[in-house]
Amino acid sequence: MLTYELKRPVSIIGVGCTPFGNVLETPELKGMTERELFAWAAIEAMEDAGLEASEVDAFYIAHCMPETLSHQFSSFAMVADWIGMRNKPGFHHETACSSTNTGLRHAVLDVASGVYDVVLSGGIETTNSHPMEGKPAHMREPLSNAELWYRTNYGADQAYWYPGGMAVSALCDFALMGYAKKYGVSLKDIERALNAASIANRRNAVRNPLATITTKELADEAREHGFSDVNDYMTSDFNPKLGTIMRAFHAATVVDGASALIVCATDIAKNFTDAPIDVIGFGSAVTIPYHETEAQWEVEKSAFDQAYRMAKINPYRDIDYMHVHDCMLNTHITSTETGGYFRPGTSWKAILEGRTAFDGDKPISTTGGRTWMGHAWSASAGAEIAEAVRQMRGLCGDRQIDPAPEVSVIENIGHGIHVNVSVLRAHV
Numbered sequence: 001m002l003t004y005e006l007k008r009p010v011s012i013i014g015v016g017c018t019p020f021g022n023v024l025e026t027p028e029l030k031g032m033t034e035r036e037l038f039a040w041a042a043i044e045a046m047e048d049a050g051l052e053a054s055e056v057d058a059f060y061i062a063h064c065m066p067e068t069l070s071h072q073f074s075s076f077a078m079v080a081d082w083i084g085m086r087n088k089p090g091f092h093h094e095t096a097c098s099s100t101n102t103g104l105r106h107a108v109l110d111v112a113s114g115v116y117d118v119v120l121s122g123g124i125e126t127t128n129s130h131p132m133e134g135k136p137a138h139m140r141e142p143l144s145n146a147e148l149w150y151r152t153n154y155g156a157d158q159a160y161w162y163p164g165g166m167a168v169s170a171l172c173d174f175a176l177m178g179y180a181k182k183y184g185v186s187l188k189d190i191e192r193a194l195n196a197a198s199i200a201n202r203r204n205a206v207r208n209p210l211a212t213i214t215t216k217e218l219a220d221e222a223r224e225h226g227f228s229d230v231n232d233y234m235t236s237d238f239n240p241k242l243g244t245i246m247r248a249f250h251a252a253t254v255v256d257g258a259s260a261l262i263v264c265a266t267d268i269a270k271n272f273t274d275a276p277i278d279v280i281g282f283g284s285a286v287t288i289p290y291h292e293t294e295a296q297w298e299v300e301k302s303a304f305d306q307a308y309r310m311a312k313i314n315p316y317r318d319i320d321y322m323h324v325h326d327c328m329l330n331t332h333i334t335s336t337e338t339g340g341y342f343r344p345g346t347s348w349k350a351i352l353e354g355r356t357a358f359d360g361d362k363p364i365s366t367t368g369g370r371t372w373m374g375h376a377w378s379a380s381a382g383a384e385i386a387e388a389v390r391q392m393r394g395l396c397g398d399r400q401i402d403p404a405p406e407v408s409v410i411e412n413i414g415h416g417i418h419v420n421v422s423v424l425r426a427h428v
Contacts, residue, residue: 004281004310006112009266011276011427012104014049015386016041019212020257020374022128024140026212029256033137034063034070037258038124039082041382045120045260050272053084056262057116060091060106062099062123062378068151069143071131075124083120096155096414097327097375099123100259100382104422105282107263117268122260123378129256148254152377155415157288169242169251172330175296176245179334183345190333191245193348195234197332197364198249198371200357205368207358207399210257210383214372218249252327255374259382261389269427275393281311281423286416296417300338303419304411308340311423313407315340320405321391322362323384325413326369332356336364339411339421358399366391366399381412385422392426
């Protein structure tokens with residue numbers, strides 16, 4: 001029988017994240033291997049927690065497609081020496097693009113069980129390139145978008161995945177059409193809401209020093225192209241349609257990067273940091289049928305419900321900040337309602353009213369989201385958890401939510417589908 005209860009409370013005491021970009025081009029990352037990226041995030045998390053590698057009992061590394069992107073199966077062995085974890089328990093895992101959210105769950109359960117007191121969990125992805133055969137690890141060559149998505153789609157059941165090679169944007173179109181029909185919303189209004197969500201995400205990204213792929217807001221970019229109204233720019237050929245509703249600026253930007261976090265038993269958390277963040281709930285659920293819109297909503301609802309039952313919260317009342325899995329921006333409309341951040345049929349209006357901006361009353365995805373901070377497969381969920389932790393600590397500068405959130409929810413969807421939801425609360 002499921003009890004939805006931890007026998008030993010667990011807190012996040014440290015987080016780390018690299019800038020997101022391209023190891024072939026981005027100045028901060030250029031020439032780095034997966035080992036160096038993961039070490040960057042892990043050591044930053046250790047420094048944030050105020051501890052040494054010798055004080056960490058075990059570690060997890062998420063890596064979605066190591067055989068393609070690293071020519072390596074045993075990712076734990078690849079990074080162990082780089083983070084001071086030789087001869088310690090180390091585990092590679094993946095649940096596709098929800099991996100580092102799942103990794104938080106793994107780490108929390110290890111500590112809650114009493115087996116370990118301090119566990120590090122992180123993720124790495126280098127999606128833009130792969131190693132050159134027979135060459136040193138830092139020598140990489142570009143990976144085509146077609147090859148990347150072909151390999152990524154191994155996350156779906158290849159024998160019975162009815163959409164086959166259909167674009168992800170088309171699948172998201174299906175979800176939005178189902179939403180529009182269910183709530184009587186016009187497709188034009190849905191598109192306007194998606195454009196507003198993209199504008200808000202870009203506004204967040206230019207204020208996030210880790211989102212190095214963007215330098216200007218969409219309104220500024222529109223003016224550079226001769227548009228006086230950013231909304232006209234968003235419906236122009238500069239933002240081409242990918243399907244019936246979805247456009248290019250509604251979709252993720254592929255990036256490289258790494259993230260990490262450290263958890264420990266809550267009763268010793270103050271030995272390391274003055275600002276621990278408690279993990280009060282999590283939920284996971286899986287399904288297969290992408291072609292069934294209702295099935296997608298059901299699997300998300302199951303994960304959300306598990307997390308809220310464990311956290312003992314009322315989502316409509318208690319959540320101050322939510323990060324949804326926005327590799328495609330339909331989730332700002334659909335997932336926020338499934339997760340109880342908005343009442344059914346109301347999210348699109350809230351987005352258009354600016355309520356989901358970092359300075360609105362219902363902020364979403366203040367990293368800039370996977371559209372503009374970037375989508376680093378396994379590593380992105382950890383970056384989103386790190387963002388929630390920093391928002392709750394009041395450390396996000398000119399994109400800081402005011403007042404700082406007390407309860408945050410991070411939801412991620414891994415290709416397959418695997419949904420993982422985590423609920424965090426500021427420690428009192």
